Amino acid sequence: xxxxxxxxxxxxYIDIVYGLAFAVGFAYLLLVGLNALVxxxxxxxxxxxxxRVWENMVVYERVIEDAxxxxxxxxxxxxxxxxxxxxxxxRVPDEVEDELVAQLREVDEELAVELRRTRSERER
Numbered sequence: 001x002x003x004x005x006x007x008x009x010x011x012x013y014i015d016i017v018y019g020l021a022f023a024v025g026f027a028y029l030l031l032v033g034l035n036a037l038v039x040x041x042x043x044x045x046x047x048x049x050x051x052r053v054w055e056n057m058v059v060y061e062r063v064i065e066d067a068x069x070x071x072x073x074x075x076x077x078x079x080x081x082x083x084x085x086x087x088x089x090x091r092v093p094d095e096v097e098d099e100l101v102a103q104l105r106e107v108d109e110e111l112a113v114e115l116r117r118t119r120s121e122r123e124r
Contacts, residue, residue: 011056014052018045018048018049018052021045022042022045022046022049025038025041025042025045026042029042
């Protein structure tokens with residue numbers, strides 16, 4: 001059964017390869033002696049590993065930022081849902097009452113004009 005590398009499994013195996021390479025190089029330096037090529041290789045491993053850690057931090061920061069922004073959007077939406085209905089319940093009855101009174105006045109004026117016109121037509 002082949003091993004599929006995904007997510008954390010990939011990171012784990014990469015870390016094992018870095019660790020083994022560093023351990024073998026360090027053991028070579030201790031047992032055999034200083035060799036410029038092995039020291040350069042060890043330096044490359046260390047720099048490469050630091051760059052890998054930096055990349056992981058950037059990726060994790062991005063994931064955390066996305067999660068925080070999604071949570072903030074949810075929190076704002078919930079707060080709006082809580083506040084808007086309360087404000088609407090407070091404002092709508094007054095505004096509806098004012099609108100109804102204004103419309104009734106218009107209807108009353110139109111009826112009065114219509115009645116006057118009808119009465120003047122009958123008197124002729």
